Amino acid sequence: MKGTIIPYLTFYGEGKEAAEFYANLLGLEEVGMQKYADANFPHPPEAADYVLHCHLKKGDFQIMLADSADKPSENNKHGVALLINCENVEEANHLYNGLREEGEILMELQDTFWGAKYGKVKDKFGFTWDLNCEKEG
Incomplete structure (x- = not known):
């Protein structure tokens, strides 16, 4: 591969x-x-x-x-999420705020038990984005 x-x-x-x-x-x-x-x-x-x-x-x-020139299926965008490993918290906040406009927050951008800042947003086109930012240090 x-x-x-x-x-x-x-x-x-x-x-x-x-x-x-x-x-x-x-x-x-x-x-x-x-x-x-x-x-x-x-x-x-x-x-x-x-x-x-x-x-x-x-x-x-x-x-x-x-x-697609074909008609969409009812569940055409389910089952896949796109994960971005952000360089820093500022980038994570920028992407989170941009993607949530006209979209839906699935998980607030927050500190997690695995040591990262993480959030999940469905954008206005129906795609789910996972934003992950590893904590420094």
Whole structure:
């Protein structure tokens, strides 16, 4: 196996908005974005402006995402959480506050028994983010 596991998030018409949100919040650069209309790829007419593929990156941290041209299933985003090991408490607070806007706090950002500051937020797109910040010293 080569490299790390890269999260690949699926949206249903919200891909461009999500890419902008994550890029701004996480400080990611867009490596590339392609829409269905730009590719020789079968799609329904209403999906022409949907994101076929987007790659966002900052150093070794990467996210890929796309819009599905199919209708979403009822539980399409359950069972997976995205964990970020934060560099410091300030970064953890910044991400926590950004992700909870229009989202849902699942666990307050707090000190834990395992010696970290930890919180869990479901963002406005329905994805769950775990934020972990190991205590210094």
